[in-house]
Amino acid sequence: MPSAPxxxxxxxxxxxxxxxxxPNPGEAIVRQAIVxxxxxxxxxxxxxxxxxxxxxxxxxxxxxxxxxxTGHGAFALELKGMNVTxxxxxxxxAATYAVNEGTRWAIVTNGRVWAVxxxxxxGRWEDRVAxxxxxxxxxxxxxGDLAALLDVDAxxxxxxxxxxxxxxxxxxxxxxxxxxxxxxxxxVEQVRQQFGIATFELAAQAAAEMxxxxxxxxxxxxxxxxxxxxxxDQTPNAQTQDAQTPDAQCVLFSYRTKTALAHAEYRPAxxxxxxxxxxxxxxxxxxxxxxxQALRRRREQQLSDGVLRELDGTLLRFEQDVVxxxxxxxxxxxxxxxxxxxxxxxxxxxxxxxxxxAAPVP
Numbered sequence: 001m002p003s004a005p006x007x008x009x010x011x012x013x014x015x016x017x018x019x020x021x022x023p024n025p026g027e028a029i030v031r032q033a034i035v036x037x038x039x040x041x042x043x044x045x046x047x048x049x050x051x052x053x054x055x056x057x058x059x060x061x062x063x064x065x066x067x068x069x070t071g072h073g074a075f076a077l078e079l080k081g082m083n084v085t086x087x088x089x090x091x092x093x094a095a096t097y098a099v100n101e102g103t104r105w106a107i108v109t110n111g112r113v114w115a116v117x118x119x120x121x122x123g124r125w126e127d128r129v130a131x132x133x134x135x136x137x138x139x140x141x142x143x144g145d146l147a148a149l150l151d152v153d154a155x156x157x158x159x160x161x162x163x164x165x166x167x168x169x170x171x172x173x174x175x176x177x178x179x180x181x182x183x184x185x186x187x188v189e190q191v192r193q194q195f196g197i198a199t200f201e202l203a204a205q206a207a208a209e210m211x212x213x214x215x216x217x218x219x220x221x222x223x224x225x226x227x228x229x230x231x232x233d234q235t236p237n238a239q240t241q242d243a244q245t246p247d248a249q250c251v252l253f254s255y256r257t258k259t260a261l262a263h264a265e266y267r268p269a270x271x272x273x274x275x276x277x278x279x280x281x282x283x284x285x286x287x288x289x290x291x292x293q294a295l296r297r298r299r300e301q302q303l304s305d306g307v308l309r310e311l312d313g314t315l316l317r318f319e320q321d322v323v324x325x326x327x328x329x330x331x332x333x334x335x336x337x338x339x340x341x342x343x344x345x346x347x348x349x350x351x352x353x354x355x356x357x358a359a360p361v362p
Contacts (some may be wrong), residue, residue: 027084076098087126098119105118113134123311180220188200215269260315275321282315283312287338295336
């Protein structure tokens with residue numbers, strides 16, 4: 001029997017095919033031919049009104065299109081026609097349904113765009129969009145991301161936050177790789193022409209040896225993606241193997257503290273931790289010692305330079321990637337307090353960064 005990710009990929013292919021002949025379907029078609037089909041492919045029991053609950057009236061007299069209740073997980077699901085551009089009013093509507101259901105999660109979709117709302121996030125309704133997927137994503141990335149979003153086991157066991165972090169990491173990876181290809185391909189082509197190198201592959205190797213690009217950038221240009229676990233390979237054996245591979249080019253980690261959520265790249269060969277643009281940090285500095293004073297001066301400079309941006313009284317946002325020499329320095333930058341980064345940062349499987357630390361030489 002095909003796995004849920006395979007069933008979702010097949011369903012997405014069929015949906016994309018008929019959408020070429022039926023553009024911008026209305027809400028009724030989105031409900032029947034897209035949303036229910038994908039929920040069914042994911043493994044939700046769409047025939048069970050206790051699990052996929054249609055239009056249940058809540059205490060305020062309002063009705064969500066669907067309430068999904070399964071195991072320890074629940075989310076409100078609000079539908080729109082494909083000709084509707086999703087915005088703040090739709091997010092507010094769905095989040096209200098979620099709060100009345102007693103869950104932090106809501107999904108709003110017009111069939112083409114899928115927006116995940118996290119009621120725990122502060123700020124405007126647009127700021128509470130924790131994840132956004134689009135049917136037009138390149139290749140099969142939409143199907144893979146959607147399979148993780150609608151992972152029944154993750155919802156039933158209460159592990160959806162981990163699945164969400166994994167999807168965000170893969171999205172960031174794709175953005176990083178696209179940026180590398182855009183910015184570094186011309187560098188390699190210049191080396192190729194300057195030295196009369198026969199192939200792009202050899203030129204990429206030469207550019208890395210000349211320190212015009214990094215080895216990680218070379219690997220991306222040659223189609224060797226940086227390592228991020230996918231929904232199909234997050235098995236205990238795969239996790240153990242990854243943790244014991246100190247030569248991995250890059251490992252992605254997340255760190256959540258209160259309302260802040262940061263993502264970082266760890267490069268074992270260089271020993272660097274890069275907090276990625278888009279990460280958030282707590283807008284506070286604990287303590288009054290020399291370390292706290294140094295952090296205060298650094299933050300003031302970063303705010304002045306536009307590296308950090310103040311979202312509100314509680315959160316800052318990294319507008320650029322920032323490189324640190326240790327996981328603890330990266331964790332301090334996020335938390336505003338002294339931290340042991342090896343036990344703060346976690347990979348996509350929930351494993352502590354400490355598992356990636358090289359053993360001391362005897």
